[in-house]
Amino acid sequence: MNLSRRGFIGGIAAASAPFFVGGCKSGSLPPRRISPNAKVNVAIIGCGLIAKSTNVPGFLKDPRCRVTIACDMVKMAPNYFYGTRGGNFGAEGLTNKDGSVRRDVCGSTVIKNMVDKFYGDKACREVFDWREVIADPTVDAVCICTPDHWHALIAIAAMKAGKHVFCQKPMSLGIEQGKEMVRVAKETGVTFQVGNQGRSDPRFRLSEEIVLNGYAGAIKGATVCIPGGDHWTGHGHSPEPAPLPEYFSKEAWELWQGPAEHFEDNAYIPSIHRPTCWRFNSRYGGGMIPDFGAHEFDQLQRGLGTDLTGPVAVENMKTDLRKDNDVFSWAGKFSFDFVYANGIRVHVRTIDKAAGFPRQTIFHCEKGDVGSREFKGVLPAELKNFKESDLTAKDKHLYAPKNGHDASIFHEADFIDGIIEQRQCCSPCEVGHRTISMAHIANICEQLRVSRLDWDPVAEKFTGANADAANRLCVTPYFNGWRI
Numbered sequence: 001m002n003l004s005r006r007g008f009i010g011g012i013a014a015a016s017a018p019f020f021v022g023g024c025k026s027g028s029l030p031p032r033r034i035s036p037n038a039k040v041n042v043a044i045i046g047c048g049l050i051a052k053s054t055n056v057p058g059f060l061k062d063p064r065c066r067v068t069i070a071c072d073m074v075k076m077a078p079n080y081f082y083g084t085r086g087g088n089f090g091a092e093g094l095t096n097k098d099g100s101v102r103r104d105v106c107g108s109t110v111i112k113n114m115v116d117k118f119y120g121d122k123a124c125r126e127v128f129d130w131r132e133v134i135a136d137p138t139v140d141a142v143c144i145c146t147p148d149h150w151h152a153l154i155a156i157a158a159m160k161a162g163k164h165v166f167c168q169k170p171m172s173l174g175i176e177q178g179k180e181m182v183r184v185a186k187e188t189g190v191t192f193q194v195g196n197q198g199r200s201d202p203r204f205r206l207s208e209e210i211v212l213n214g215y216a217g218a219i220k221g222a223t224v225c226i227p228g229g230d231h232w233t234g235h236g237h238s239p240e241p242a243p244l245p246e247y248f249s250k251e252a253w254e255l256w257q258g259p260a261e262h263f264e265d266n267a268y269i270p271s272i273h274r275p276t277c278w279r280f281n282s283r284y285g286g287g288m289i290p291d292f293g294a295h296e297f298d299q300l301q302r303g304l305g306t307d308l309t310g311p312v313a314v315e316n317m318k319t320d321l322r323k324d325n326d327v328f329s330w331a332g333k334f335s336f337d338f339v340y341a342n343g344i345r346v347h348v349r350t351i352d353k354a355a356g357f358p359r360q361t362i363f364h365c366e367k368g369d370v371g372s373r374e375f376k377g378v379l380p381a382e383l384k385n386f387k388e389s390d391l392t393a394k395d396k397h398l399y400a401p402k403n404g405h406d407a408s409i410f411h412e413a414d415f416i417d418g419i420i421e422q423r424q425c426c427s428p429c430e431v432g433h434r435t436i437s438m439a440h441i442a443n444i445c446e447q448l449r450v451s452r453l454d455w456d457p458v459a460e461k462f463t464g465a466n467a468d469a470a471n472r473l474c475v476t477p478y479f480n481g482w483r484i
Contacts, residue, residue, distance in 0.1 A: 217365050
């Protein structure tokens with residue numbers, strides 16, 4: 001790859017332009033195929049705590065693949081995810097007394113060192129710009145762990161380059177982005193796994209199969225409770241800018257923002273740009289409804305048998321959305337209902353344990369409640385001994401990972417299964433898109449500050465009152481020369 005680092009910044013370099021133009025099948029490479037006894041070479045794009053604590057360990061324990069690249073514009077930084085300290089730290093403050101890296105310290109160097117220690121060599125490369133990864137002919141698959149505003153661009157570029165994609169949730173920042181990701185995934189035929197590891201969990205699958213096949217009787221409704229809050233790290237709501245942290249060079253800051261609209265004078269605003277805060281600003285993330293709805297709505301969809309469709313309305317929207325929503329764009333508390341074509345109503349609200357609403361996805365059925373509450377299975381007494389082996393040949397059987405890869409800790413292994421066997425896996429692109437579209441539908445209702453919106457899941461368009469305004473919000477704007 002002969003492009004200089006500076007050549008990557010500030011829009012689209014001529015050599016990389018094909019990666020950003022959708023709709024041209026002739027511009028796509030065939031999916032990477034793995035020779036017998038060869039390893040799947042995986043590049044990690046985005047080296048925060050999700051990569052460090054979840055995905056990289058998942059790939060390292062699978063002997064059929066090898067992590068070859070750690071890509072991030074930041075080499076090493078404190079508070080890079082779930083941070084609590086703030087401020088500009090140099091490298092001297094990043095390690096524990098035993099020499100290990102602090103949990104909140106992340107970056108490409110941290111991932112490289114982690115990978116090299118596991119393999120016993122120094123072969124893992126650090127890469128500054130993700131486009132170099134896409135252009136690298138040795139890379140078979142990418143794991144995208146960036147902030148949400150990058151997911152669609154990187155995933156589409158990777159698919160068009162023939163690389164298989166593991167994309168962290170929330171899969172997209174908007175509905176039209178997701179539709180394009182689905183189109184390209186079908187067009188290219190690559191294996192695509194959404195990082196919704198709960199879909200690999202047999203405990204959730206059993207509950208969903210019980211509901212799907214009517215063993216608990218007819219479904220009367222459902223309740224979903226997910227976390228609220230408009231920030232996690234106590235940085236407040238101030239719009240005041242601050243100097244760039246030491247770990248961000250000017251080039252790195254430009255690349256981190258990428259297609260997101262700059263604030264005035266390209267400001268770094270701690271209340272928005274410190275780690276975790278970005279997910280609560282609409283330029284970079286969708287707040288808590290997509291962040292946790294990606295898990296809970298997925299369970300809901302499987303149990304209802306609506307993986308490839310969705311509700312026909314969102315209504316009764318109530319939120320505490322702030323007026324200064326250019327800093328924190330999403331509500332901290334919310335409640336609303338999804339309505340399906342068959343009349344089933346799903347109530348979604350923020351967690352309130354004191355009021356009896358812990359984190360949960362519960363189907364209210366004739367024989368009692370079925371689902372999960374605080375990660376524990378919930379079944380009626382007469383079904384407490386029901387096992388997956390009790391399903392009959394006539395029943396609907398949900399996808400179960402192969403080769404013993406049947407638990408959330410094997411979600412990466414299921415992805416490798418799909419690559420080697422040239423098929424889709426547990427959480428494919430279109431399913432992930434339909435799940436996260438539900439969150440986007442709710443967010444758009446929240447943004448418009450209306451009580452109800454009607455949705456056509458076939459056309460994937462809003463209808464009825466406020467439809468024009470709502471459909472405009474399906475499109476995520478791109479800035480700084482970037483485009484799909």
